[in-house]
Amino acid sequence: MTLLRIIxxxxxxxxxxxxxxxxIVFVVIRVVPGNPIAMMLPPGATDADIARLxxxxxxxxxxxxxxxIWLGNVTQGDFGTSISLRQxxxxxxxxxxxxxxxxxxxxxxxxxxIGGTMALLGTRFRDTKGEAAVDVSAGMxxxxxxxxxxxxxxxxxxxxxxxxxxxxxxxPSINIDFTTNFFLFEALMRLRFDVIADLIGxxxxxxxALAIPLAAIIAQLLKQSLKETMHLDYVTLARxxxxxxxxxxxxxxxxxxxxxxxxxxxxxxxxxIGGTVIIERLFSYEGLGNMAIDAVINRDxxxxxxxxxxxxxxFTIVNLVVDMLYVxxxxxxxxx
Amino acid sequence: MNGYLxxxxxxxxxxxxxxxxxxxxxxxxxxxxxxxxGESGAGKSMIGKAVLGTLPRALDITSGQxxxxxxxxxxxxxxxxxxxxxxxxxxxxxxxxxALNPSRRIGPQITRRLVDILGWKRQDAAKRALELxxxxxxxxxxxxxxxxxxxxxxxxxQRILIASAFAAEPKLIIADEPTTALDVTVQKQILHLISExxxxxxxxxxxxxxxxxxxxxxxxxxxxxxxGKVVEEAxxxxxxxxxxxxxxxxxxxxxPTYTDPTSSLTPVPQTVVDQVEREVMEHDLRTAS
Numbered sequence: 001m002t003l004l005r006i007i008x009x010x011x012x013x014x015x016x017x018x019x020x021x022x023x024i025v026f027v028v029i030r031v032v033p034g035n036p037i038a039m040m041l042p043p044g045a046t047d048a049d050i051a052r053l054x055x056x057x058x059x060x061x062x063x064x065x066x067x068x069i070w071l072g073n074v075t076q077g078d079f080g081t082s083i084s085l086r087q088x089x090x091x092x093x094x095x096x097x098x099x100x101x102x103x104x105x106x107x108x109x110x111x112x113x114i115g116g117t118m119a120l121l122g123t124r125f126r127d128t129k130g131e132a133a134v135d136v137s138a139g140m141x142x143x144x145x146x147x148x149x150x151x152x153x154x155x156x157x158x159x160x161x162x163x164x165x166x167x168x169x170x171x172p173s174i175n176i177d178f179t180t181n182f183f184l185f186e187a188l189m190r191l192r193f194d195v196i197a198d199l200i201g202x203x204x205x206x207x208x209a210l211a212i213p214l215a216a217i218i219a220q221l222l223k224q225s226l227k228e229t230m231h232l233d234y235v236t237l238a239r240x241x242x243x244x245x246x247x248x249x250x251x252x253x254x255x256x257x258x259x260x261x262x263x264x265x266x267x268x269x270x271x272x273i274g275g276t277v278i279i280e281r282l283f284s285y286e287g288l289g290n291m292a293i294d295a296v297i298n299r300d301x302x303x304x305x306x307x308x309x310x311x312x313x314x315f316t317i318v319n320l321v322v323d324m325l326y327v328x329x330x331x332x333x334x335x336x
Numbered sequence: 337m338n339g340y341l342x343x344x345x346x347x348x349x350x351x352x353x354x355x356x357x358x359x360x361x362x363x364x365x366x367x368x369x370x371x372x373x374g375e376s377g378a379g380k381s382m383i384g385k386a387v388l389g390t391l392p393r394a395l396d397i398t399s400g401q402x403x404x405x406x407x408x409x410x411x412x413x414x415x416x417x418x419x420x421x422x423x424x425x426x427x428x429x430x431x432x433x434x435a436l437n438p439s440r441r442i443g444p445q446i447t448r449r450l451v452d453i454l455g456w457k458r459q460d461a462a463k464r465a466l467e468l469x470x471x472x473x474x475x476x477x478x479x480x481x482x483x484x485x486x487x488x489x490x491x492x493x494q495r496i497l498i499a500s501a502f503a504a505e506p507k508l509i510i511a512d513e514p515t516t517a518l519d520v521t522v523q524k525q526i527l528h529l530i531s532e533x534x535x536x537x538x539x540x541x542x543x544x545x546x547x548x549x550x551x552x553x554x555x556x557x558x559x560x561x562x563x564g565k566v567v568e569e570a571x572x573x574x575x576x577x578x579x580x581x582x583x584x585x586x587x588x589x590x591x592p593t594y595t596d597p598t599s600s601l602t603p604v605p606q607t608v609v610d611q612v613e614r615e616v617m618e619h620d621l622r623t624a625s
Binding site: 242 | 389429430452453486
């Protein structure tokens, strides 16, 4: 299968997935009790006021009618207007997306570096206390969820040894006018190292909290996969050629052992993006997840829909990227 | 007694357990082919692994020496031993389907050791690889160099592994049942090729097999192994005419003949098995006390 065909098929399934997600979200948030309009109006509002406003937002129609209207607008790029923030949903959501993307990518990078290093060390010192240490620390890291790691980190690096910022995305004292919402990327491009330091100072703890469980999973799976690969004939053959242990692990075993890990990292990365919802809240980080919680609290139906659809889109994109990487890294799939 | 490879009283044990090789001694003279014959599980492959330093981690060399080109490998520090083995010896593995790295092209798999370990220039190594592929009769060598292992047949891959083994002009090749995993029709060609390459490059060859027929075609001398113990060491003509050990004789008798379709298979008689088992046990008692 060529790469082009894979992408085409994937686009089709993505569209179907998003449609399914849209239906579920649309119906569920309308079926559960709670009236967003009643929450907008002051306590003294009359029934007539409520009815007028409901008609204005289209909530007086049936769920099916609402869905058709909403879908029609969505196909033209209009995701509606947020009830609580009174701004177009697409502006709000796309404005917050870069913050979450940057946080997720930093977290993924940290997870890959920590997890990969642990896996390599565990393999290098396999069947010794070194490997046992890797196993134990991975087990510990995995048995504590990301938001608890967040609290632990806040205690460590925010209270006892306050070297990182515990809340927000950027310090108000930082003097820079961003033209995009990709603050970190833009700061990197403009070589504003003071801004980079400030952004990293804010991002480090939430990213680490998200990264630790994923790092543990990577460490365990990659180490297992490496250890199995180390028994294979081509690895033994490389040893007879005079290559040492480090070279054999890094150059012979790793490129092959990484494949099963890659699939799992893809799946886990989507969980990590899901984890941003709570972590962003914990660190008052102005991203999509934080906005999602506000939207749910305010029963801001159009905003919830927009955010969920965007998350769903992100997940499918991540899976697509993983599948393509898999094809690139595995020569057996490349020409087939 | 001083071969290019000379193994003396080699004993290999499972960590905290049984004995895999019992006091094994054998010699492979420079430019000669020495066969290592034995049933499955007799420890044939373990001798090769012990020489090349690729014994499984659960196994330990508990005593004995392995002399390669006049140096006892056991006395060298690990890195030096590895380098020495890499420069002087090479392995032709058993299963060509698993012995090539699936994520790397063929070319680099042949040339990398030349560049990395022996310090060749990249172009020289590539030229050498092409020569070698021609030597092992691979058509369209430049295309093969760019292929991945999964694109090639088992026979082709074994040819590549043979070419690769001879790349650094080693003085000793260890062939670990190099035809077992192949098609019968391909086996013969590969066998022929190994003999041809061995003669042309004048290398010593330790040929591990359980197939006496194969052995009779390629070997000058042989050792018969049973339960990790050498029961007979002989040169080929003498072995086929007058095997000394009853086990050897029984093995020879058990080799099927294809000329007479009515002949049935002759198993190794139980009395002979009992005798070798007894010898192994006596050996263990002797070394234990």
